[in-house]
Amino acid sequence: MSETHTPTTLPRTPDQILGPFYPISQTADHSGDLTQHADGAAEGTVLYLGGRIMASSGGPVADATIEIWQANQHGRYAHPADTNPAPLDPHFGGFAILKSGADGRYLLKTILPKPYPVTPTMMRPAHIHFAVTSKNERLVTQMYFAGDPYNDQDPFLQSARRKDALIVSPAADPAQPGALRATFDIVLGAG
Numbered sequence: 761m762s763e764t765h766t767p768t769t770l771p772r773t774p775d776q777i778l779g780p781f782y783p784i785s786q787t788a789d790h791s792g793d794l795t796q797h798a799d800g801a802a803e804g805t806v807l808y809l810g811g812r813i814m815a816s817s818g819g820p821v822a823d824a825t826i827e828i829w830q831a832n833q834h835g836r837y838a839h840p841a842d843t844n845p846a847p848l849d850p851h852f853g854g855f856a857i858l859k860s861g862a863d864g865r866y867l868l869k870t871i872l873p874k875p876y877p878v879t880p881t882m883m884r885p886a887h888i889h890f891a892v893t894s895k896n897e898r899l900v901t902q903m904y905f906a907g908d909p910y911n912d913q914d915p916f917l918q919s920a921r922r923k924d925a926l927i928v929s930p931a932a933d934p935a936q937p938g939a940l941r942a943t944f945d946i947v948l949g950a951g
């Protein structure tokens with residue numbers, strides 16, 4: 761890159777750990793819709809989750825690969841290492857791969873995940889994992905929900921330098937009764 765005087769305006773989205781349930785052996789959904797799987801509808805509240813992948817300059821990051829994985833309506837991952845006895849949902853795989861558009865945007869139709877236990881005395885708040893890979897970098901993070909009762913005691917969220925950048929506030933979807941909509945923008949450093 762050449763030296764310029766363009767000011768950096770947006771701070772990079774904080775990193776979070778990849779976690780033990782990265783879907784390394786699972787087939788990803790590429791349709792942008794995790795609510796339909798194996799000829800059935802997933803249990804849970806529908807969530808339209810979208811946003812923009814941006815460089816710190818504010819410009820869009822096109823054609824980034826966005827991996828998204830999450831627990832189901834019961835707080836269980838469709839992952840062999842998840843020992844949580846909460847039920848699996850045969851109609852929810854919980855692993856999507858998307859590409860950002862020319863405007864940096866992505867959109868996923870999914871369901872609201874639920875909190876889950878990691879030890880007998882520790883619950884993780886509901887969250888969704890992201891790994892974004894552009895031509896210049898890879899950012900791994902987690903997205904949380906405002907008002908979750910476990911947010912304040914979660915060591916991963918609390919370790920983030922800017923917690924607010926990782927917390928979304930879902931709102932009722934105007935077009936689909938009972939569904940929610942949330943925006944999660946992600947800022948890479950170099951784009």
Ligand SMILES: [Fe+2]
Nearest residue numbers: 779781887889
């Ligand atoms: Fe997780």
